[in-house]
Amino acid sequence: MRPNGRLHLGHYHGVLKNWVRLQHEYQCFFCIVDWHALTTDYAGGPEVARNVHEMTIDWLAAGVSPSSATMFIQSQVPEHAELHLLLSMICPLSWLERVPSYKELELDGQHKDLSTYGFLGYPLLQAADILAYRAGVVPVGADQLPHIEFARDVARRFNHLYGSEEDFEAKAEAAIRKLGKRGSKLYSSLRKSYQEQGDLEALNTARALLKDQQTITLGDQERLFGYLEGSGKLLLPEPQALLGDTPKVSGLDGGKMSKSSGNSIFLRDTPAEIEGKIRRMPTDPARVHRHDPGEPTQCPVWQMHQNHSSDEICRWSEEGCRSAGIGCLECKAPLIEAIQTELAPLQERAIDYEQNPDLVRSILAEGAEQARDEVRETLVVVRQAMGINYR
Known part of the structure; x- marks a missing residue:
């Protein structure tokens, strides 16, 4: 979520109540995207910092729990920027220019100069935010579906460029046998359910099964991730959109509640x-x-x-x-x-x-460390695939 100011009832009913539920069903990462705020308000640094603090308080007060989910500030996890840079090497310029919200925001820029590299590239930064955690699902509203599809396109292109391997199928079948009799049978059954019936629950269960395996190498794990969906190593999984019931919360004037319309009741x-x-x-x-x-x-x-x-x-x-x-x-x-x-x-x-700003800062700092641990694993995979892992 962008730190654009105080949160109102629209945020609470449209997003936060859903997050509070999801944090008990999934491993969740909730990110305050301050870099995204700068893509359209690059002169508002001090205000962005204040908004970050206020937004964190609103999240915590609404029930987002640091013991159930990871909450952090985007800029405190610099690995997001590195992944964004690496993915920019393979992202066609035309993909960025055709993102629907790019032209819309450019036309509705409120007299701001948005002819910047950061503004053009923000969909790729958003894709990096998602792919950094190799996310299975992303909770979004219908208006964000093009951005999830963009992230899927980037992951698919990366896998196509760097995930091909000679004798892939034979190596994948050999890796299945390493799962043991019970694990092999379960994996094959889940793979069949997904490929023949499109069962997303089976896909997610198979991914969870592989993530917990200690008997196979990272290379075999990537092969089996890829074997679930195609014929190459799955280096970056393609995220799925998780559409929830997002009610329209009416504002004081009958229109959709939003800060810019001046029709909001703040939390x-x-x-x-x-x-x-x-x-x-x-x-x-x-x-x-x-x-x-x-x-x-x-x-x-x-x-x-x-x-x-x-x-x-x-x-x-x-x-x-x-x-x-x-x-x-x-x-x-x-x-x-x-x-x-x-x-x-x-x-x-x-x-x-x-009354305890130090507690808020410590929650965000701890969340950033947890997020960095997760993203570092992804960057190892990405660097190795691109041939720039020198460790």
């Missing part, structure tokens, strides 16, 4: 700030007078009720609006209470981190 807004923002919200313009019936689908308050209020309150609001049985201020009262109640435990946790 650490005080109860008074939350109340003030909601009380000032526009309502159905047809309800000029208290006794005028309204249409809930035309009202931003109703949209926020659907995200934050109980079914009972939603029915009460809808019926009261259409019948003019309740006024707009009356309708807003339970919404104010629902959001204040939802954010109260998060804000209570945030206070501990706000």
